[in-house]
Amino acid sequence: MAKRRFDLKALPGFTTIAVICFVALYLPIIILVAYAFNAATSTSEWGGFSLKWFASAWNNDQVIDATIRSFQIAVLAATFATIAATMAALATTRTKAYRGLTFKYAFINQPLMVPEIVTAVALLIFFSRIKVWTGYAGLGYLIGAHTAFCIPFAYLPIRARLESMDLTLERAAADLYATPFKAFRRVTLPLLWPGILAGFMLAFVISLDDVVITNFVKLGGQDTLPTYMLGQIRRGITPEINAISTAFLLLSILIVTLFFFASRKRD
Amino acid sequence: MASAQETALSAERQDIRNRWLLSAPALIIILLAAIGPLFIVLIYSFLAAGPYGDVEWKFSTDGWISVFLQRDIFDDTLSFADAHLAIFWRSVKLSIGTTLLTIVFGFPTAYFIATRPERTREMWLFLITIPFWTNLLIRTFAILQIIRNEGIINTLLIKAGFINQPIQILFTDTAIMIGMVYVYLPLMVLPLYASMEKLDFRLVEAGYDLYASRFAVLRRIIFPLVKPGVIAGSILVFIPSLGAYVTPSLLGGGKNMMLGNLIELQFGQGRNWPLGSAISITLMAIVMIALLAYVRNAGSSEVRHG
Amino acid sequence: MNWKTTAPAIGLALLASTGLARAEGELNIYNWGNYTSPDVIKKFEEKYKVKVTITDYDSNDTALAKVRQGGTGFDIAIPSQTYVPIWIEEGLVQETDPSTMENFKNVAPEWANPEFDPGRKFTVPWAWGTIGVVVNTDAYKGPADSWSIIFNTPDELKGKVNVVPEMGDVMFAAIMYLGGEQCTDDKALLKKVRDMLVAAKPNWVAMEYNTIERMGAGDFKATSDWNGSALRQRLAHPEIHFNYPKEGFGMWSDNVVVLKEAKNVENAKLFQNFIMDPENAAGLSAFHRYANAISGSEKYMPDDMKDAPEVVIPADAKPHGELQKMCSPETQALYTKIWTELQK
Numbered sequence: 001m002a003k004r005r006f007d008l009k010a011l012p013g014f015t016t017i018a019v020i021c022f023v024a025l026y027l028p029i030i031i032l033v034a035y036a037f038n039a040a041t042s043t044s045e046w047g048g049f050s051l052k053w054f055a056s057a058w059n060n061d062q063v064i065d066a067t068i069r070s071f072q073i074a075v076l077a078a079t080f081a082t083i084a085a086t087m088a089a090l091a092t093t094r095t096k097a098y099r100g101l102t103f104k105y106a107f108i109n110q111p112l113m114v115p116e117i118v119t120a121v122a123l124l125i126f127f128s129r130i131k132v133w134t135g136y137a138g139l140g141y142l143i144g145a146h147t148a149f150c151i152p153f154a155y156l157p158i159r160a161r162l163e164s165m166d167l168t169l170e171r172a173a174a175d176l177y178a179t180p181f182k183a184f185r186r187v188t189l190p191l192l193w194p195g196i197l198a199g200f201m202l203a204f205v206i207s208l209d210d211v212v213i214t215n216f217v218k219l220g221g222q223d224t225l226p227t228y229m230l231g232q233i234r235r236g237i238t239p240e241i242n243a244i245s246t247a248f249l250l251l252s253i254l255i256v257t258l259f260f261f262a263s264r265k266r267d
Numbered sequence: 268m269a270s271a272q273e274t275a276l277s278a279e280r281q282d283i284r285n286r287w288l289l290s291a292p293a294l295i296i297i298l299l300a301a302i303g304p305l306f307i308v309l310i311y312s313f314l315a316a317g318p319y320g321d322v323e324w325k326f327s328t329d330g331w332i333s334v335f336l337q338r339d340i341f342d343d344t345l346s347f348a349d350a351h352l353a354i355f356w357r358s359v360k361l362s363i364g365t366t367l368l369t370i371v372f373g374f375p376t377a378y379f380i381a382t383r384p385e386r387t388r389e390m391w392l393f394l395i396t397i398p399f400w401t402n403l404l405i406r407t408f409a410i411l412q413i414i415r416n417e418g419i420i421n422t423l424l425i426k427a428g429f430i431n432q433p434i435q436i437l438f439t440d441t442a443i444m445i446g447m448v449y450v451y452l453p454l455m456v457l458p459l460y461a462s463m464e465k466l467d468f469r470l471v472e473a474g475y476d477l478y479a480s481r482f483a484v485l486r487r488i489i490f491p492l493v494k495p496g497v498i499a500g501s502i503l504v505f506i507p508s509l510g511a512y513v514t515p516s517l518l519g520g521g522k523n524m525m526l527g528n529l530i531e532l533q534f535g536q537g538r539n540w541p542l543g544s545a546i547s548i549t550l551m552a553i554v555m556i557a558l559l560a561y562v563r564n565a566g567s568s569e570v571r572h573g
Numbered sequence: 574m575n576w577k578t579t580a581p582a583i584g585l586a587l588l589a590s591t592g593l594a595r596a597e598g599e600l601n602i603y604n605w606g607n608y609t610s611p612d613v614i615k616k617f618e619e620k621y622k623v624k625v626t627i628t629d630y631d632s633n634d635t636a637l638a639k640v641r642q643g644g645t646g647f648d649i650a651i652p653s654q655t656y657v658p659i660w661i662e663e664g665l666v667q668e669t670d671p672s673t674m675e676n677f678k679n680v681a682p683e684w685a686n687p688e689f690d691p692g693r694k695f696t697v698p699w700a701w702g703t704i705g706v707v708v709n710t711d712a713y714k715g716p717a718d719s720w721s722i723i724f725n726t727p728d729e730l731k732g733k734v735n736v737v738p739e740m741g742d743v744m745f746a747a748i749m750y751l752g753g754e755q756c757t758d759d760k761a762l763l764k765k766v767r768d769m770l771v772a773a774k775p776n777w778v779a780m781e782y783n784t785i786e787r788m789g790a791g792d793f794k795a796t797s798d799w800n801g802s803a804l805r806q807r808l809a810h811p812e813i814h815f816n817y818p819k820e821g822f823g824m825w826s827d828n829v830v831v832l833k834e835a836k837n838v839e840n841a842k843l844f845q846n847f848i849m850d851p852e853n854a855a856g857l858s859a860f861h862r863y864a865n866a867i868s869g870s871e872k873y874m875p876d877d878m879k880d881a882p883e884v885v886i887p888a889d890a891k892p893h894g895e896l897q898k899m900c901s902p903e904t905q906a907l908y909t910k911i912w913t914e915l916q917k
Contacts, residue, residue: 012481013375014375014378014379015375015379016375017371017372017375017376018375018376018378018379018380020372021372021373021375021376021452022376022394022395024449025395025398025449025452026398027413027419028398028406028409028410028412028413028449029398029401029406029409031409031412031413032401032405032406032408032409035409040809041809042786042789042790042809043405043408043409043786044408044411044412044415044786044787044789044790045789045790045809060611062627080296081296083292084292084293084296085293087289087290087292087293088289088290088292088293088294090289091285091286091287091288091289091290092286092290095282095286098283098286099283100287102559104290104294105559105562106555106558106559107294107297107298107302108290108293108294108297109502109558110297110301110302110305110551110555111297111301112502112503112506112507113506113550113551113554113555113558114301114305114510114547114550114551115509115510115512115526115527115530115531115547115550116510116512116527117510117512117527117530117531117534117543118305118308118530118534118543118544118547119301119304119305121308121534121540121543121638122304122305122307122308123300123304124638124639124642125304125307125642126303126304126307127644128642128643128644128645131643131644132643132644137644137646144296144299144300145300147296147300148296148297148299148300148301149300149301151293151296151297152503153454153503155293156458156499156500156502156503157457157458157461157496157499158461159495159499160458160461160462160495160496160498160499160500161461161462161464163462163495164462164466164492164493164495164496194388194460194461194464195461195462197389197392198392198457198458198460198461199457199461201392201393201396201453201457202396202453202454202457202503204396205396205399205400205453208399208400209399209402209403211403211404211513212512215630215631215635216635216638216639218628219628219644219645219646220601220603220626220628220645220646220647221601221626221628221646222628223628223629225402226402226403226404227629227631228606228629229402229404229405229606230404230606230629230631231605231606231607231608231629231630231631232606232607232629233404233606233631233782233783234605234606234631234782234783234802235605235606235607235608235785235802235861236607236783236785236786236802236805237404237405237408237783237786241402241404241405242405244402245401245402245405248400248401249397249400249401252393252397252400253397256390256393256394256397259389259390259393316902318902319637319659319662319663319902320634320637320638320641321638321641337910340760340763340907340910340911341760341763341764349917350913350914350917351913351917353917354917408786415790415792416792417790417791435732435778437792438778438779516781517781517783520735520778520779520780520781521738521779521780521781522774522777522779522780522916523916523917524913524916524917528916529913532740532909532912532913533909534634534638535632535634535635536632536634536739536740536741536909536912537740537905537906537909537912537913538634538902538905538906538909539906539909
């Protein structure tokens with residue numbers, strides 16, 4: 001059925017604002033990329049074209065390690081957080097109030113309410129005890145801490161999606177399919193997908209950007225890109241980081257483009 | 268009859284048990300890595316400050332008292348801690364401003380994405396988040412490049428003849444807002460999109476026929492439907508901006524503290540961990556109460572709308 | 574110290590130390606960001622067959638808080654002189670007796686027995702520097718060897734001054750400017766300090782750390798700053814100059830300590846000894862751009878640092894310099910209150 005979309009132009013200004021938003025989001029990124037090619041040692045003064053910061057970043061083990069570690073933690077933490085948040089969202093929506101529901105809601109959103117520095121200090125004290133008891137000194141602490149503060153960021157979009165979802169389809173599915181699991185997989189999950197994707201993306205970005213908690217929880221040799229950068233502010237930041245960011249931007253845009261064309265072919 | 272009632276009751280109990288099981292992983296992770304450690308902070312707020320940071324294991328209410336009261340260092344009089352209140356008020360103002368602006372810019376953007384052809388929507392979502400895959404500090408420095416006195420905005424305005432002198436945007440509250448709106452925009456757009464994506468546009472169309480006014484369609488049909496998204500987005504933007512700390516210090520010039528800086532000062536150079544702990548718990552309590560009231564309120568009005 | 578006589582001795586000592594110490598394994602360094610010369614580390618790694626891992630911190634307080642909790646896995650940290658007594662008092666560091674080490678004889682006499690670590694039982698100097706006033710002479714041509722640039726800003730610089738937000742440094746400078754003693758708890762003076770700071774703040778454009786970029790781009794025309802940072806600014810922009818305030822300027826020094834919980838103590842000691850070698854010390858300086866307290870390192874210093882006025886304090890300014898001390902907890906609490914009031 002060719003469903004006619006509500007004419008976009010019926011809401012004047014919306015498209016304009018959206019376009020302004022996209023331009024505004026990418027303007028700093030263009031500047032950031034431009035300075036990756038700066039010949040001078042500055043992220044704000046242009047000194048001619050050069051590729052030297054790409055070479056320098058490539059040869060800087062500390063920076064490469066930190067970048068890879070950042071992505072590693074972000075992927076794992078965002079995945080765990082999204083799974084936990086999806087389950088929690090299913091458990092806390094579309095039901096009449098039961099005892100503990102409000103409590104759960106407040107509990108899940110708690111990591112949002114405390115300034116990072118407080119969680120950071122608390123985790124520092126807490127994890128150091130665990131470290132002394134168990135002797136474990138791996139990336140687990142960072143992944144655990146990131147998962148925890150990513151959960152509300154994944155939970156809220158998923159919950160919002162669930163709340164505005166139509167129940168009729170699911171009821172029909174429940175009648176049709178034998179098991180609730182099948183009904184969930186075939187009907188609820190696809191319907192929920194945009195929420196899950198939004199939640200995952202938020203969690204991923206939040207983990208990737210975290211400075212304060214990571215700075216306190218990290219152990220020897222566990223610098224992430226943000227904590228590495230934090231240490232550099234006082235001493236001047238070189239365009240090396242611009243070069244790294246540019247490389248990863250190109251990579252991610254490439255991946256998104258591939259996805260786009262792949263999904264087009266499927267149609 | 269009695270047995271039917273019993274089965275219904277036990278089914279309900281079963282349902283609630285399942286719901287607890289489903290939420291268990293999230294609750295456990297948060298308990299272990301966020302709430303549990305906070306009990307340490309609660310305990311610390313009732314201890315005495317150690318001479319060089321940390322705490323001494325002696326009971327003391329000094330931390331709590333100095334959240335609200337201050338002893339003047341010069342004439343020893345006790346007065347209300349107006350410095351803390353001023354900092355709190357500035358943070359609240361900037362956070363509210365940031366939240367409103369992200370709605371103003373985020374709502375049309377989310378609407379735009381939700382009205383794209385289905386197969387390209389995910390790509391648009393990626394386009395929104397990709398800028399945030401770059402490092403926060405570098406990105407902030409790039410924003411700084413735009414709003415400096417010799418930056419793009421001022422240069423364009425001068426060339427266009429609107430102004431003669433550059434406007435000082437950098438290192439002002441305006442700069443903090445610009446930076447925070449930038450950083451938090453996806454936190455508004457994504458939840459909005461998630462609740463909008465399923466919006467039945469036939470309803471909108473019908474409404475358009477009915478009300479004729481575009482604004483009425485927006486207000487009466489679209490907005491109530493995407494309310495859960497607005498609520499989620501507002502929470503995600505407002506609360507973190509209260510404790511924000513990197514953007515204010517880099518773009519705002521760090522001359523005026525925000526709550527995040529105040530608390531950080533106590534755990535850092537100020538060496539008053541009990542005070543830092545007490546301020547954080549006060550903040551958390553206020554936010555928690557506000558949040559629950561907000562959600563309850565928003566929830567009940569939703570029921571009214573049907 | 575005469576280089577010709579010490580060089581062979583150091584050469585021999587180096588030879589001897591390679592022969593004696595065959596430490597193999599790891600070394601975990603916890604240091605300020607962008608502060609550790611990769612070249613010197615590579616040299617150390619190759620010489621002792623040790624894998625060095627560097628992790629960054631951003632402030633003395635973060636480093637202290639983390640190490641105090643324990644279980645960090647670090648062997649070495651590099652706290653500033655105001656914090657060293659705390660690290661020692663709290664039992665966080667090991668007595669490695671650097672004064673008995675092979676290369677200790679290279680330590681400049683004025684740094685061999687510092688107040689913060691009498692007899693150098695724990696620490697080895699990493700870098701030292703000063704805190705003064707940096708001015709862009711295109712914007713202001715008047716005399717700048719005074720804290721008045723910051724606290725009583727001349728008209729040309731109003732709204733263009735930055736202050737690096739280190740509470741201790743700002744309080745030190747303000748007290749000096751008003752003729753007090755560092756770490757003073759004289760309330761009458763502190764009241765004047767507070768009033769002066771509050772009155773001066775409207776003339777400041779910012780209070781932030783990123784001075785190299787902002788001075789270079791011209792967003793700031795003057796700032797309080799560390800000397801090594803000022804050196805970098807002048808090398809990129811000759812019109813930017815570092816000044817030693819005549820009312821008194823602060824000096825600082827960062828020092829290498831071996832943590833009590835270190836797992837690689839022998840390697841850590843080797844490292845302490847290693848960086849007291851003049852050539853290695855100069856290598857560190859070439860990267861972090863500060864002086865190093867090792868006599869004989871002058872020869873190996875990069876040319877642009879050898880006579881740089883930022884690194885070598887001019888004779889007429891020298892008497893005004895004073896090593897900043899750790900203030901008592903009570904005084905610190907007073908300062909925090911003034912600071913909070915300043916930034917409210």
